[in-house]
Amino acid sequence: xxxxxxDHLFWMSRYIERAESLxxxxxxxxxxxxxxxxxxxxxQNWNAIIALNSLEEKFADRYSAVNAxxxxxxxxxxxxNHASILxxxxxxxxxxxxxxxxxxxxMWETMNSTWLEAREKSFEQIVNAGVGExxxxxxxxxxxxxxxxxxxxxxxEAYHFIRLGTLLERADNTARILxxxxxxLRPQGDEGATDFYQWGALLRSVSAFEVYRKxxxxxxxxxxxxxxxxxxxxxPRSLHFCMNGVVKNLDLIANRQSxxxxxxxxxxxxxxxxxxxxxxxxxxxxxYLTDFMDRIYTLGDGVSKNFLVPMxxxx
Amino acid sequence: xxFYNEMVDTNGGxxxxxxxxxxxxxxxxPERVARKRAEADLAFHxxxxxxxxxxxxxxxxxxIPFDIIPRIIPASEWKAMQAGLxxxxxxxxxxxxxxxxxxxxxxxxxxxxxxVLNNTQYRPVMQGVDVPGGIYAHIAGVDIVRAGAGDFYxxxxxxxxxxxxxxxxxxxxMMMRLFPELFAxxxxxxxxxxxxxxxxxxxxxxxxGVGDPTVVVLTPGAYNSAYFEHxxxxxxxxxxxxxxxDLFVKDGVVFMRxxxxxxxxxxxxxxxxxxxxxxxxxxxDSALGVPxxxxxxxxxxxxxxxxxxxxVADDKSIYPYVPDMIRFYLDEEPKLNxxxxxxxxxxxxxxxxxxxxxxxxxxxVHGSGGYGMLVGPAASRxxxxxxxxxxIARPDGYIAQPTLALSNxxxxxxxxxxxxxxxxRPFVLSSGECVNMVPGGLTRVALTEGSLVVxxxxxxxxxxxxxxxx
Numbered sequence: 093x094x095x096x097x098x099d100h101l102f103w104m105s106r107y108i109e110r111a112e113s114l115x116x117x118x119x120x121x122x123x124x125x126x127x128x129x130x131x132x133x134x135x136q137n138w139n140a141i142i143a144l145n146s147l148e149e150k151f152a153d154r155y156s157a158v159n160a161x162x163x164x165x166x167x168x169x170x171x172x173n174h175a176s177i178l179x180x181x182x183x184x185x186x187x188x189x190x191x192x193x194x195x196x197x198x199m200w201e202t203m204n205s206t207w208l209e210a211r212e213k214s215f216e217q218i219v220n221a222g223v224g225e226x227x228x229x230x231x232x233x234x235x236x237x238x239x240x241x242x243x244x245x246x247x248x249e250a251y252h253f254i255r256l257g258t259l260l261e262r263a264d265n266t267a268r269i270l271x272x273x274x275x276x277l278r279p280q281g282d283e284g285a286t287d288f289y290q291w292g293a294l295l296r297s298v299s300a301f302e303v304y305r306k307x308x309x310x311x312x313x314x315x316x317x318x319x320x321x322x323x324x325x326x327x328p329r330s331l332h333f334c335m336n337g338v339v340k341n342l343d344l345i346a347n348r349q350s351x352x353x354x355x356x357x358x359x360x361x362x363x364x365x366x367x368x369x370x371x372x373x374x375x376x377x378x379x380y381l382t383d384f385m386d387r388i389y390t391l392g393d394g395v396s397k398n399f400l401v402p403m404x405x406x407x
Numbered sequence: 408x409x410f411y412n413e414m415v416d417t418n419g420g421x422x423x424x425x426x427x428x429x430x431x432x433x434x435x436x437p438e439r440v441a442r443k444r445a446e447a448d449l450a451f452h453x454x455x456x457x458x459x460x461x462x463x464x465x466x467x468x469x470x471i472p473f474d475i476i477p478r479i480i481p482a483s484e485w486k487a488m489q490a491g492l493x494x495x496x497x498x499x500x501x502x503x504x505x506x507x508x509x510x511x512x513x514x515x516x517x518x519x520x521x522x523v524l525n526n527t528q529y530r531p532v533m534q535g536v537d538v539p540g541g542i543y544a545h546i547a548g549v550d551i552v553r554a555g556a557g558d559f560y561x562x563x564x565x566x567x568x569x570x571x572x573x574x575x576x577x578x579x580x581m582m583m584r585l586f587p588e589l590f591a592x593x594x595x596x597x598x599x600x601x602x603x604x605x606x607x608x609x610x611x612x613x614x615x616g617v618g619d620p621t622v623v624v625l626t627p628g629a630y631n632s633a634y635f636e637h638x639x640x641x642x643x644x645x646x647x648x649x650x651x652x653d654l655f656v657k658d659g660v661v662f663m664r665x666x667x668x669x670x671x672x673x674x675x676x677x678x679x680x681x682x683x684x685x686x687x688x689x690x691x692d693s694a695l696g697v698p699x700x701x702x703x704x705x706x707x708x709x710x711x712x713x714x715x716x717x718x719v720a721d722d723k724s725i726y727p728y729v730p731d732m733i734r735f736y737l738d739e740e741p742k743l744n745x746x747x748x749x750x751x752x753x754x755x756x757x758x759x760x761x762x763x764x765x766x767x768x769x770x771x772v773h774g775s776g777g778y779g780m781l782v783g784p785a786a787s788r789x790x791x792x793x794x795x796x797x798x799i800a801r802p803d804g805y806i807a808q809p810t811l812a813l814s815n816x817x818x819x820x821x822x823x824x825x826x827x828x829x830x831x832r833p834f835v836l837s838s839g840e841c842v843n844m845v846p847g848g849l850t851r852v853a854l855t856e857g858s859l860v861v862x863x864x865x866x867x868x869x870x871x872x873x874x875x876x877x
Contacts, residue, residue, distance in 0.1 A: 094653050095664045190629050193638035193648045197454065205453050249666065347667050399666045 093249045097191050099400035101250055104187035104195075105241075105257035108203065111180035112234035113265030117141060118167055118177075119227040120273065120297030125160060127289050138163040140272045145175050164223060169215040177230055181210045184237075196244040199237065206233040252341045256395065259341070263334035264388045266298060270321050271381040274314065291317055298329045318377060319369040331384065335361040338391070345399065353394030360387055411555050411814040412826055413478060424481045424875050427593055431586075432476075440475070443585045444819065447473055450581065472868035473578060474818045475585065478829060478850040482596070485846060485874045488551065488559055488833070491742035493842045494733060496547050496835045499564060499720050501736040503543035506719060507533045517735050518728045526725070527773070528718030530681065532688060536705050538714050539612040540839035544721075545712040546605070546676075547835040548572075548848075551743070553814040560744045560811060562830065564729065566713060566721040568678050571869075572834050573636035575849040576601060576643075578871040596846035596874040602643035604836055604843055605676075609644075611838040612710050613673045620673035623647045623663065625654070627679050627695045637678050651679070656699035661709045674710045681715050723772045723806050724750065746811060752803035760807040761798060764791050767807040768859075769798070782859055784810050813859050816870070818852055828853045830861050831872065847872035 121141060125134050139158045142151045150173060155162040169178045185207035192200045218226045238258070245251050273294045291312045295301040300320060307324065308316055324330045339361045342354050372380045414425040421429045451470050505511050506523055513520040523529055548569025550562040579598055583590055606622065613620035626637035628650050641648035653663050654672065662669035677684065683693040688701040703709045719725065727748040730741040749756035760767060769781040781794045798805055815826035833848030850870040851861035861867040
């Protein structure tokens with residue numbers, strides 16, 4: 093497969109996954125903000141989203157204050173922000189457009205019509221219809237993209253690059269969402285009703301509420317939430333699950349120069365496979381997740397260098 | 408002027424080959440037709456069958472309007488047309504081979520040598536280069552118009568990078584999806600095997616000794632007006648769609664950069680003009696091409712379709728000589744008409760043209776896409792004067808032809824159904840001895856009342872083309 097084609101496929105899948113993850117993160121923040129709390133605490137939650145994406149400067153250029161409306165506008169439909177949901181959907185479509193001959197027509201039509209519909213939605217319309225409804229729509233469109241990929245695409249190299257992009261992006265996003273929310277939730281420490289709703293919202297944001305019930309049949313505790321989202325191998329948005337897929341797909345596309353990237357991915361996977369949540373929490377969850385995100389970044393970089401950037405012509 | 412109507416005869420009766428469609432149209436509720444037309448629009452948008460228009464906002468894409476009334480041609484007429492196309496394209500390929508080898512036709516005085524050798528489309532780098540099967544124009548898009556019953560004229564031979572075949576295929580797909588019942592009651596010759604036929608032709612012209620050739624489609628990129636078609640054809644043939652930056656030349660061999668390292672490329676269906684193909688040989692500022700590809704081509708290590716230098720045969724200044732080529736190479740009389748053409752570089756012709764500007768169509772010798780032409784009867788006095796100055800200043804840059812009474816066909820427009828002018832572009836595929844085409848081609852229709860310019864860049868639309876078997 094052409095390196096350039098692989099590059100577009102990889103980023104196409106990353107951007108649609110990123111749009112979905114962002115919708116999930118904004119959704120949970122929105123829901124958490126509905127539970128009674130001080131204005132300061134609420135704005136702190138919104139600020140965390142900006143900080144998480146390292147967008148403080150860009151945001152400050154365009155908006156005067158951090159509050160629910162501004163952050164939502166900035167992250168949902170501000171085309172001046174390359175990390176907004178709308179921008180991600182546009183980039184998904186642009187990458188798909190460049191490889192529309194490689195993906196199936198159903199996949200292309202799904203991603204093209206997602207963009208065509210998205211660009212018709214103004215922020216005001218989204219707010220009037222309820223932001224929750226919009227986030228559901230984004231999740232649904234992402235599911236549809238994934239579904240048409242699974243249901244129509246030949247499972248060849250193109251498929252493996254798409255899966256690789258999806259899983260790397262998802263691992264990164266689950267780590268982020270957990271990092272920012274765990275951080276906000278943990279210090280209060282009481283086991284009151286607020287916490288129950290907050291943890292519930294976090295679980296729901298990664299579609300893990302019912303999963304949690306099934307897996308633990310017990311009250312929600314922060315340790316178990318962390319365990320579920322980091323270590324459960326069968327939970328589709330957990331770090332372990334994602335790394336499992338990353339390793340498999342990397343093996344399937346391996347070439348002569350990808351050895352080191354495969355080794356790093358295998359190591360990270362093995363560490364997740366044999367880890368205990370007690371050890372992770374003792375070391376400090378924030379430190380653990382930061383390190384994980386760094387390693388995911390390095391892996392993405394490795395994939396890029398090994399496969400996507402044109403190789404040395406002398407080879 | 409009296410125009411031939413494809414559907415209705417001069418007494419108002421529906422022509423035999425349109426009777427089935429006419430019945431269907433009359434018995435189908437207008438609401439259903441309107442709903443289906445809207446459905447077609449939506450589907451074309453969703454599928455993204457769009458084209459970019461030069462000069463408009465960058466990256467802006469437009470739909471080519473699709474009309475649901477098909478252009479129907481009886482099989483008997485098509486058979487005659489097909490024989491004419493075969494003859495014409497065969498002669499054009501022989502002409503190209505001759506021009507780049509012995510130049511017998513020039514020696515015989517059939518075409519003034521300077522018309523060929525001083526033509527900007529003549530490529531000296533191709534002199535003496537042997538191409539597989541002696542074929543230069545593997546894909547030809549010949550524009551044909553009808554002036555009367557059985558009276559077809561070739562308007563233009565497009566031998567460089569003719570486009571539009573994807574619309575032919577998508578139009579058929581759309582018609583079958585919207586109105587399956589129409590196909591149940593008509594014997595419409597299928598066209599969907601075009602990509603297979605194309606792939607077969609491309610494989611057949613691979614460099615000697617290559618058993619299982621790697622074929623690719625070379626596109627200028629996503630911002631090209633025909634990008635949709637490039638992706639479409641690559642996908643339908645199951646080959647890679649590459650850009651110039653995906654290819655490189657090493658030791659006279661072309662490779663593409665893949666995730667598994669360099670892979671050799673044998674046949675390139677290129678959709679890039681000669682000028683942009685190789686910055687080392689042609690335009691040095693071209694970022695679209697592949698440095699060194701000309702050398703690889705000259706060495707016979709890769710086949711380009713179409714060949715470099717085909718423009719010298721489809722140029723408007725060469726067009727008037729095509730009937731002579733047919734007589735010279737095939738010793739046959741041309742089966743398709745050429746439009747009488749005044750060559751303004753000849754003083755007598757120029758004088759006539761200047762006297763009759765208001766009746767003639769004037770075209771730039773190197774123009775295409777309906778840009779830079781004058782349609783006398785439809786032009787304002789100012790436009791005519793402007794062309795008069797252009798002609799006087801640079802007579803060899805122009806040709807003129809009589810304004811043909813282009814046939815028309817009922818078409819959905821805002822006011823309802825009204826006749827609009829149309830042409831036909833069959834796609835003729837050649838490899839070695841074999842010249843093939845799928846029945847019909849792309850019908851383009853001028854949607855503006857009275858307009859004779861059908862190009863999509865000038866607001867033209869398309870229709871499904873039916874060759875109706877008896």
